Amino acid sequence: MQIYLPIAEVSVNAFLVLGLGGLVGVLSGMFGVGGGFLLTPLLFFIGIPPAVAVATGATQIVASSFSGVLAHFRRRTVDLRMGSVLLIGGLVGAALGIILFNYLRSLGQVDLLVRLFYVVFLGIIGALMFAESLRAMRNVRKGKLAPRKKHNWVHGLPFKLRFRVSGLYISVIPPLMVGVLVGILAAIMGVGGGFIMVPAMIYLLGMPTKVVIGTSLFQIIFVTAFTTMLHATTNYTVDVVLAVLLLIGGVIGAQVGTRIGVKMKAEQLRILLALLVLVVCGKLALELLLEPAELYSISPVKLT
Amino acid sequence: MMRLVATLVSLLMPMSLSAQEEEIVLGLSQAEVSITTNFDGSEILVYGAVKRDAPPPDIGPLGVVVTVSGPSVPVLVRRKEKKFGIWLNTDAVEVDRAPSYYAVVTSGPLNRVLTRVEDLRHKISIPRAIRSVGAPMHISNATLFTEALIRIRTRSDQYQVIEGGVKLDEDTLFRAAVRLPASLTEGDYAARIFLTRAGRVVARYDTVIDVRKVGLERWLFNLSRENALLYGLMSLVIAIGAGWGASAIFNMLRR
Numbered sequence A: 001m002q003i004y005l006p007i008a009e010v011s012v013n014a015f016l017v018l019g020l021g022g023l024v025g026v027l028s029g030m031f032g033v034g035g036g037f038l039l040t041p042l043l044f045f046i047g048i049p050p051a052v053a054v055a056t057g058a059t060q061i062v063a064s065s066f067s068g069v070l071a072h073f074r075r076r077t078v079d080l081r082m083g084s085v086l087l088i089g090g091l092v093g094a095a096l097g098i099i100l101f102n103y104l105r106s107l108g109q110v111d112l113l114v115r116l117f118y119v120v121f122l123g124i125i126g127a128l129m130f131a132e133s134l135r136a137m138r139n140v141r142k143g144k145l146a147p148r149k150k151h152n153w154v155h156g157l158p159f160k161l162r163f164r165v166s167g168l169y170i171s172v173i174p175p176l177m178v179g180v181l182v183g184i185l186a187a188i189m190g191v192g193g194g195f196i197m198v199p200a201m202i203y204l205l206g207m208p209t210k211v212v213i214g215t216s217l218f219q220i221i222f223v224t225a226f227t228t229m230l231h232a233t234t235n236y237t238v239d240v241v242l243a244v245l246l247l248i249g250g251v252i253g254a255q256v257g258t259r260i261g262v263k264m265k266a267e268q269l270r271i272l273l274a275l276l277v278l279v280v281c282g283k284l285a286l287e288l289l290l291e292p293a294e295l296y297s298i299s300p301v302k303l304t
Numbered sequence B: 001m002m003r004l005v006a007t008l009v010s011l012l013m014p015m016s017l018s019a020q021e022e023e024i025v026l027g028l029s030q031a032e033v034s035i036t037t038n039f040d041g042s043e044i045l046v047y048g049a050v051k052r053d054a055p056p057p058d059i060g061p062l063g064v065v066v067t068v069s070g071p072s073v074p075v076l077v078r079r080k081e082k083k084f085g086i087w088l089n090t091d092a093v094e095v096d097r098a099p100s101y102y103a104v105v106t107s108g109p110l111n112r113v114l115t116r117v118e119d120l121r122h123k124i125s126i127p128r129a130i131r132s133v134g135a136p137m138h139i140s141n142a143t144l145f146t147e148a149l150i151r152i153r154t155r156s157d158q159y160q161v162i163e164g165g166v167k168l169d170e171d172t173l174f175r176a177a178v179r180l181p182a183s184l185t186e187g188d189y190a191a192r193i194f195l196t197r198a199g200r201v202v203a204r205y206d207t208v209i210d211v212r213k214v215g216l217e218r219w220l221f222n223l224s225r226e227n228a229l230l231y232g233l234m235s236l237v238i239a240i241g242a243g244w245g246a247s248a249i250f251n252m253l254r255r
Helices: A014-031 A036-045 A050-074 A080-107 A110-142 A173-189 A194-204 A209-234 A240-263 A266-289 B002-012 B014-020 B116-122 B143-155 B215-226 B228-254
Strands: A002-005 A010-013 A160-163 A168-171 A296-300 B022-028 B032-035 B042-052 B062-069 B072-083 B086-099 B102-106 B159-163 B167-169 B173-180 B187-197 B200-213
Touching (some): A002 A014, A002 A240, A014 A050, A014 A240, A036 A266, A050 A240, A050 B228, A080 A173, A080 A209, A110 A173, A110 A194, A110 A266, A168 A173, A194 A266, A209 B228, A240 B228, A266 B086, A296 B143, B022 B200, B042 B200, B062 B173, B072 B143, B086 B143, B102 B173, B116 B187, B116 B200, B143 B159, B200 B215
Parallel strands (some): B032 B200, B102 B159
Antiparallel strands (some): A002 A010, A160 A168, A296 B072, B022 B042, B042 B173, B062 B102, B072 B086, B167 B173
């Protein structure tokens, strides 16, 4: 069944879009990532103009994250205090990121930089997570409990706060910094930033994996809602018909994903997420390194 | 206006005095295309007849060329080049006018029904319909960029050349089907019909096909432009509502 999208001005197969939304929703529920890093390239692939894909992807992430976070609220695996601190940093970062994005656009190489950002960040994070999860799995098999790092430089900073749900007593500076960094990346890469925040919370802040996912989803809702509004009012690129199709699939997928996630071991979840991140990274890297089939591309000229 | 230009052209050209002897009478299967939610492309039938006051002139075989052109907007064509081991956009050429959609349907091979001069004058073939002036000085072969534009848009069916697509009966009746793809932009689509004798345009007819979004498509598009804040908030409410709804339904199912 073909559906014409009023803003994107293209016609797409409704079931294909529903399926894409569902797939990304499952991942979102399982790993606590918004799925934007996966959804946006997939939308490009089915012929949605990039600007519309980025903006509408953000809308879909709001829906799937909201659906996911409700499930986590019921399970009491959301650290609201930590989420709020991250959110404050995130909004500041998003504002900074938009300034940076417009500056890069004036230089005329913004898509290359976005792509490089993806490759570098996905590569580093994927590799680190993969190595760490392998080590953890090996330790579990040997019967050793994975040692939780009690003290690193993070614990020596001032302005300490108690985060009861996470069982932490740490300074607010590292979570704020993580929030700002994720906000900047969210604005430039057009994603929620969960795939960067989740590992940062686990390895940098030392939060338990189960709490990390709910808290990450909580923060992502607000950052992506902010992004959606920004795109809708400045670029007119949010396609609500596309968003509805994506989120029907997405919200159902997120519920399924959350239930799969609860049944799995933390190390298994992390190694799967690491593999997924590495696959997307590898695909994007190949696109930069291999000679493209079509050297030319067409883009609209902004009327000033 | 266009017809006036055509008349002026024929006045200036003594060779085409015969333009007055043959005229086009035209019909369209639809004068407007409505883009609805389930719009999946459309086909417009262009049909007509050649009206003559005298017996057909004996100056060469009759040809018919039908063109349909979407709104023209400037586009930027970029070229990738390998630098520092990765492929990145380097040179770019702005094409001043490129129709979003363009179809040429003819009654025979294009170079047979139309001379080069006439093609230049009426801007009929695809490379003529695109206007590109003022490529940056350092780009030596700017034509490669317009060629790439045509190649990409032909591949996605936005540009079409259908030679022999016009069926001509008894040198009087003609009909042609013009296929509009599913991914269509709004606007006034200019349809031109040329009658040629030995490659020379002897008559021309211009009309407009109105392509518009209707119903829900129209409403959403207008809202997103005229009341962007409300539109954005509506998208968010739908998103949050759907998220909450799915969560509630799944919870009920589990009980």
